Amino acid sequence: MKTDYDRISKEYQLSKLQPWRKFVEAHTFFKLAGDLTNKYILDLACGDGFYSRQLKLRGAANVEGVDISKEMIQLARGSEEKNPLGITYHIQDVLNLKLNKKFDLITASYLLNYAKNMEEITQFAKVISEHLNPGGQFITINSNPDYQAPVNTLRKYGFTRENESRLEGGKIVYRFYQEDGSHIEVINYHHEKATHEMAFQFAGLSNIKWHPMELFSELVNELDADYWKPIIDTQPVIGLTCELKVAI
Numbered sequence: 183m184k185t186d187y188d189r190i191s192k193e194y195q196l197s198k199l200q201p202w203r204k205f206v207e208a209h210t211f212f213k214l215a216g217d218l219t220n221k222y223i224l225d226l227a228c229g230d231g232f233y234s235r236q237l238k239l240r241g242a243a244n245v246e247g248v249d250i251s252k253e254m255i256q257l258a259r260g261s262e263e264k265n266p267l268g269i270t271y272h273i274q275d276v277l278n279l280k281l282n283k284k285f286d287l288i289t290a291s292y293l294l295n296y297a298k299n300m301e302e303i304t305q306f307a308k309v310i311s312e313h314l315n316p317g318g319q320f321i322t323i324n325s326n327p328d329y330q331a332p333v334n335t336l337r338k339y340g341f342t343r344e345n346e347s348r349l350e351g352g353k354i355v356y357r358f359y360q361e362d363g364s365h366i367e368v369i370n371y372h373h374e375k376a377t378h379e380m381a382f383q384f385a386g387l388s389n390i391k392w393h394p395m396e397l398f399s400e401l402v403n404e405l406d407a408d409y410w411k412p413i414i415d416t417q418p419v420i421g422l423t424c425e426l427k428v429a430i
């Protein structure tokens with residue numbers, strides 16, 4: 183069954199407060215995004231705007247966010263009302279997205295792993311390609327296809343990850359735990375690295391590179407490095423970057 187973020191929007195928002203989100207996930211995401219100064223940015227699967235806001239605060243000229251979940255976008259618009267940053271949010275399925283404009287940078291934190299099959303991942307790649315300026319970049323983080331570890335390996339970071347199968351479209355089940363021990367379940371779909379690469383090449387995107395998650399290194403001296411070892415060793419999440427070539 184597809185994950186309905188309308189039903190778990192607040193609990194998912196709470197899961198973004200776990201330390202690994204900041205010191206591993208966000209650290210890697212912004213390293214891949216590079217210099218944001220004066221960039222026009224489209225944040226796909228923006229959720230409650232967790233990254234959209236930070237992209238704007240870090241120097242982007244303009245940020246637009248897109249998400250299929252009305253509740254997630256309501257949270258994003260609520261933050262925008264409280265602290266206006268000039269971000270526009272759209273409730274839309276990325277599979278059918280046509281904004282009729284182009285961006286310097288497109289970001290997506292956990293979009294591709296919602297593609298249920300090769301057709302959907304190819305359609306995501308096509309939409310990304312159509313919304314990029316020539317020379318524009320796409321940066322994303324998603325479930326790492328190569329992750330393999332016992333189910334409780336990541337429990338101390340507030341979540342678990344389990345692959346039901348490693349076939350294309352096989353379910354990946356995440357459980358995000360709250361402080362009271364209750365949890366929400368999020369379903370993603372497995373796709374091999376080669377499947378992603380084929381989809382992006384087919385959509386005319388090039389210079390496709392995979393990037394491991396990194397720990398914010400300034401932290402290592404302060405906190406026990408052993409604490410971070412399981413997540414860095416097993417790499418549940420992975421970065422991917424590519425670009426739309428400038429036509430010659």
Ligand SMILES: C[S@@+](CC[C@H](N)C(=O)[O-])C[C@H]1O[C@@H](n2cnc3c(N)ncnc32)[C@H](O)[C@@H]1O
Pocket residue numbers: 187198226227228229230231232233248249250251254274275276277290291292293296
């Ligand atoms: C794991 S959340 C990530 C949210 C945000 N990027 C973050 O990192 O906090 C995944 C988001 O993808 C959205 N999503 C899934 N499939 C989508 C689609 N086809 N089009 C637009 N949004 C989608 C969900 O509604 C959800 O908000």
